[in-house]
Amino acid sequence: MPIIQLRSVKKDYFLGKVIVPAVKGVSFSIERGDFVSIAGPSGSGKSTILNMIGLIDIPTSGEVIIDGKNTKGLSDQELTRFRHEVLGFIFQSFNLIPVLNVWENIEFPLLLGKTRLPKSEWKEWIDFLIGEVGLGDWRNHKPNELSGGQRQRVAIARALVTKPSIVLADEPTANLDSATGEQIIDLMKKINREIETTFIFSTHDAKIVNIADHIIRLRDGTIIENRRNGEDITDEGATVASAEE
């Protein structure tokens, strides 16, 4: 069973009284453990789709099914719990908590509620993740003492600390130079292989798109290409243009 399914998902924004369609009814599936890239130019709707998969934005219509659960109509509290238990986030601007050091930033999601990780294993797991992202010597540093690449590594470790099924990364390389960006993508890919977490990242950088197993290309809120392991699956997850269009 796919870990993520989007069915005829539309998202409209209001610009004053004008309705701006950001996502025009897309449908696709993502398999567990895949390394997925959602690609497209600015304004193509990739961040909006990522936000809806991340349950931090709600579709105007359509359904988002995650880990077999239809998320439509969930309360704010249920959505929060779902995000905490199932999802990990990596942000474009890293979004670390400025007053916490590296170790504490990584630990932070564990303190927000129940996790599948027993408390006795927290330290060992965090230390492992710090090692994985190569920040063993920086554990006591605050975010403002780190480079952009280091901050994004902290964000990757933080996203993984609750052992989520899915990690979402919104343009994780946008604020990094290309070499560092590639290192970050390589790191994500390595972790994806090692702990079999599904990674979905959005990007407009053609060079890193191709590292993904599954590439979903967007333009103007619709899917123009849906290719998994080199195989075109556009028919399976067909772009469904809205009736109005």
Added chain:
Amino acid sequence: MPVILRMAFRNIREHRSKSLIIGLLLAMGALILVVGTAFINASEAGIRSTFSDVYTGDIFISGVSSEGPVSLFGVTSVGGMAQTPTIPDYEKVLSIVKSTPHLANTSSLATGFAMVTREESSLPEDESESETQPQDRFLFLFGVDASSYWSLFDAVDIVAGERLQPGQAGLMISEGQFAKLSKWLKKPLSIGDTLLIQGFSSIGFRLRELPVVGVFRLKDQGASPEQLAYIDIESLRVMSGMTVGANEPIQLKPEETNMLSTDDADALFGEDVLVTSETSKHLDVNAIAAELSKPGAVDPLKADEGAWQFIVGKADSPQNISRTIVSLNQSFAKEGIQAVAGNWQTASGPYGQSVDVVRIVFAVAIIILSIVAVIIIMNTFLISVIERTSEIGTMRAIGAGRGFVRSMFAAESVVLAAVSASIGAALGLLVTVVLRAMHIEATNQFFLVLFGGKYMNPVATAGNVLMAILVMILVGFIAHLYPVSLALKIQPVRAMQEE
């Protein structure tokens, strides 16, 4: 340390300038509260001890007036002319008082007002009165029962002469008033000199000549006026119009006696009315003296012994004051006596209420200050919330519930308020210690009341300090409520937006 507290401390440090603004306001508020309450404590304690030690005792019993509340200063009525009632059924009230436990020592009392006057013809014509003020001649008379009063109130040191003795007619005046009267009378007063006193009450004016038997100085000058004077109760009853129909020995000049003894009303208008030789034979002085010496005849010293306005007393311990007052009032009600018992504040009337006035003014000032502080702090918190929109959105995105965000801001405001208020309260404590050490003297009546005595002596208690800190924590907490309600509306999607 829980992560919320850890983050609270670090965020306070991280946003130094905002924390400083909020902290300064809260610290200042705590400082004002500590110093202010220290002044109020001193004022209240000072006034209470001044009144209870010098005038009122712990327990005060009076008659009831329909015109208004009764105090040692009379009836506080709208027109200000109501007569102070005497205690009805005095003997019964006294027996209730004597049988009430915890009321160890009592004395009966009446009060009145008078002016010292003089025969204008006795002064040189060119003398001006501009050097003296009317209050320099004013006397606030305490008509005391000398047999019990001095053992109840050991409040005066005798500077000259002696204390009023039981049965002795006369006046004790304060050292300050003694000097002022000497100046006004243009002659050095000495013990034994008589003063012409004009008493005034709601029923009119009474003149009386009384010897000065003593000059005193109050042991605790506090807020006591110089005009306080002690007088024998019989004279006070005359001055205050309490002796209507009573037996009071009046000293008449021979010609006045002659005039009163004539039985020819027309003769009053005749030229020879005051001829002593014709009228004196009708007055048999010996017969009157014989009449007065009969057993059961009216004794001038015992006349009107029931005419007392107040009974003042001291409880055996401060803890028993309230329950004794309640017990007395229950007994009066049970016996159907129109008398009422109260505490020193009841007795001191408008003067004792000055403590409440100071307290109310201070409370209003603190409320206004708190509202201003809440608004400024709220705005500062609001800026902080806006600046941290992305951080809050991130927390929400990675699984922080609204409760966590609420707790985080509450912890920040409470920690900041507690730390700042503690510093402010400690500074306030230091200020009170310094002010006390400076031994600042009250220069006028207002400061005497404010200081509760001759010297500024603010006393901050642990309770005041704790109260100041708690009030400022509450101010900080209230101020954070609106900003946090905005923070809770921040959607997780805001985390995705560029800072």
